[in-house]
Amino acid sequence: MARKPSAERRRQLTEAAIRAMTRDGVPRTTTRSIAAEAGVSLSVFHYCFDSKQALIESVITTITDHCVEVVREAIQPRSTLEETIRAGFRAYWDHAAAHPGEHMLTYELTQYALREPGFEHLARRQYELYTDTYAGLLDGLRESMGFELSVPVRVLAGYLAAMTDGLTLGFLALRDEKACMDIVDTVTGHVASLVREQPARQAVPGPAPLPG
Incomplete structure (x- = not known):
């Protein structure tokens, strides 16, 4: 073989x-x-x-990649930013509903890493990865849709990571998808309110005409 x-x-x-x-x-x-x-x-x-640390880090990264893959496919630019963001969240929640055990595992990994001596850095890396992932998605949207944010990308990425983390845990406990999507709609509207259009680029003056 x-x-x-x-x-x-x-x-x-x-x-x-x-x-x-x-x-x-x-x-x-x-x-x-x-x-x-x-x-x-x-x-x-x-x-x-x-080492077991290397395995757990690979598990954390791979689970995150599973979610990012489906979100990245869904978050293609649409007619409005709100529709684009909502499509990304919808894809995420479809994945959470289809794979609740995998999402539950992410919280168990965090608790395990925080409690196990020598593993604490894995919990930190896990949450840094969440913020890095949102920052990458936001930068991609900024480039493709041409907008600026009124807050730094890292701040908004951290906010979205914290929101998704808490909302996912609530979903796993309550299994009330409608309530989660109502919150997502609120967050989506808030994110859209933090967007401002890029200022129009000034035309670069050309060379002065030659005297006739």
């Missing part, structure tokens, strides 16, 4: 870890159970990941 590239093995093991942690919880998931879930030997796991 042909040996798979290391990067492909890491992806395989990361997805297996997400399934195992979603099913069994983070503390009860072992390297042996992840290897079994992926259908590989324990030695392959240790070849791909030299």
Whole structure:
């Protein structure tokens, strides 16, 4: 049997870890159970990941990528900024409704990292990644739709990350999607109110005409 590239093995093991942690919880998931879930030997796991920290960081990044992929596909520029932002949120909530266990896992990973000595930096990295992701999406929209914000991009990105984080946890507890979408509509309107059009560019004067 042909040996798979290391990067492909890491992806395989990361997805297996997400399934195992979603099913069994983070503390009860072992390297042996992840290897079994992926259908590989324990030695392959240790070849791909030299520590549990490295595995958890890969899990956090991969789960975030799952959401970002569907949002980025949905957040193509529409007739108004509000419609564009709402489409992105709608795609996110569709993913949350379809994969509640995966979203629940993100909170368990945060708590695990904060409680486990030596893992605290993973919780910090997790929330930095959320803000970085929103900042990237906002910068992409600014470039494609041509607008300026009345607040710094990083401030708005942090606000959206905090809003989504809290709203997702509320959704997982209450499973009231309509209430969540009503809040999303409020946030969407607020974000649109922070936008101002770019000032028109002044024409650059051309060379003076030659005397006739």
